[in-house]
Amino acid sequence: MQINMTKNKFITKFLFLFLFLNFSTYVHSEIIILTGCNNIKDGFIKNEYILDLEKSIMTRNYIYNKKTYKKYRVTDLSVKKKNRIERFIYQEKNLIFTDKIGYPQFYTQLLFERNNPIIKIKTVINNEEATSKMSTCKKIEIYSKES
Numbered sequence: 001m002q003i004n005m006t007k008n009k010f011i012t013k014f015l016f017l018f019l020f021l022n023f024s025t026y027v028h029s030e031i032i033i034l035t036g037c038n039n040i041k042d043g044f045i046k047n048e049y050i051l052d053l054e055k056s057i058m059t060r061n062y063i064y065n066k067k068t069y070k071k072y073r074v075t076d077l078s079v080k081k082k083n084r085i086e087r088f089i090y091q092e093k094n095l096i097f098t099d100k101i102g103y104p105q106f107y108t109q110l111l112f113e114r115n116n117p118i119i120k121i122k123t124v125i126n127n128e129e130a131t132s133k134m135s136t137c138k139k140i141e142i143y144s145k146e147s
Helices: 002-022 068-073
Strands: 029-037 044-052 057-064 084-090 095-098 106-113 118-125 128-137 141-144
Touching: 057 068
Parallel strands: none
Antiparallel strands: 029 044, 029 141, 044 057, 057 084, 084 095, 095 106, 106 118, 118 128
């Protein structure tokens, strides 16, 4: 009787280890940070984009320079000098898109290309699509995490 109990414990431990080792998950996440981004239209003291591909979130941190801040503050008192925006992102091959703003007949979205410092804005009006350069970043950093 004692031998069967010891044998059962051994089998149980063996099965647990076998399942644990074979079904462990492999996670690969990537974060892309674009910094020093110069906008074609506006001026910034700080303008950076953080693309967390694992969480599918883009975070934009920016601080307007005095001229741009005054320009927007004149027409909208809710404008702040220091801002943070989060948007959902998704990938299509080598491209990364933000969620659509203003959908369905008219919408815009940001467009990022891997390892490219240029950020574009995609505008769609009644199924007519146009893409234009919005910003150029000075530095791209890519962080990969494997676990």
